[in-house]
Structures are given as C-alpha cells and as structure tokens.
Amino acid sequence: MPCIKAHTADAAIRGNRIVAFHASKQAAIEGASNTAALIGVSTLPGAPKDGVVDVVQSGPAEVVLGGNVDRGAQVTSDDQGRAVALPAPAVAAKTVRTIGQVQTSGVEGDIVPIIVSAGALYIPASS
Numbered sequence: 001m002p003c004i005k006a007h008t009a010d011a012a013i014r015g016n017r018i019v020a021f022h023a024s025k026q027a028a029i030e031g032a033s034n035t036a037a038l039i040g041v042s043t044l045p046g047a048p049k050d051g052v053v054d055v056v057q058s059g060p061a062e063v064v065l066g067g068n069v070d071r072g073a074q075v076t077s078d079d080q081g082r083a084v085a086l087p088a089p090a091v092a093a094k095t096v097r098t099i100g101q102v103q104t105s106g107v108e109g110d111i112v113p114i115i116v117s118a119g120a121l122y123i124p125a126s127s
Helices: none
Strands: 003-008 018-021 028-030 038-042 052-064 074-077 083-085 094-102 111-123
Touching: 018 052, 018 074, 038 094, 038 111, 052 094
Parallel strands: none
Antiparallel strands: 003 052, 018 028, 018 038, 038 052, 052 111, 074 083, 074 094, 094 111
16 A cells, blocks of 8 residues: 655646655655655646645555666656666766666656655766
C-alpha cells in the first residue's frame, strides 16, 4: 500500500512526475536534477501553482520516463521531473538522489510502474 502525502505546489506539477522539496519554502516542486531533495512521485492529475499535489512517498506508483530505462533499474530525476537511469562515473565523484526502482523497461515518454523509495547513491569518479 502506498504512503501518500499532500504538499503545496510552489509551481505547477504534472502528474506522474518526480517531486522534490523546494530549497527554501515549505512546498514541493517537480524534480529538476539528480541532486535535488527528491521526495516521491506525483499522482494524477498533478496540481497548479499553489494547489495541493498528492505525492507517493513510498510504495507503488507510476512515473514518466525521460529516456531508455531497463526494468529493475534505480532511477533519478532529469530536469523535467522524469525518471532517468543513474549517471555513469565521470571525472568527478558525485552523490545522486534516487527515487526508486522501475518495474518495466521503457523509453522516453512511457509511463511505467515504479516502487518509490527515496535514497542517495555515491557514484565514484571514473579511473
């Protein structure tokens, strides 16, 4: 059974998008990066600015993909609140926020089931 919490939307939040805490307000926004403080996935229909959005903070939900993702992959947010695969190691090490594990493979624009479980993962620098 999902854990769903209502949040005030600081800007419009679309349905089935990854949601993050606003940096300085008691409000939620669409996830905009893989380092944002991700909290869950919005339910349909989402919410307008200053409206109330229901956010699945743990358990099953559905999320829009921002690229090719394989079933079972841990995902994070792109700049539009869509689920994307974790980044590959780069020149500098980085800690990214994760939002859960997708249950079906898909491509950009697909809506797929996800088990929401917010966390963080350290990605070491490539050698």
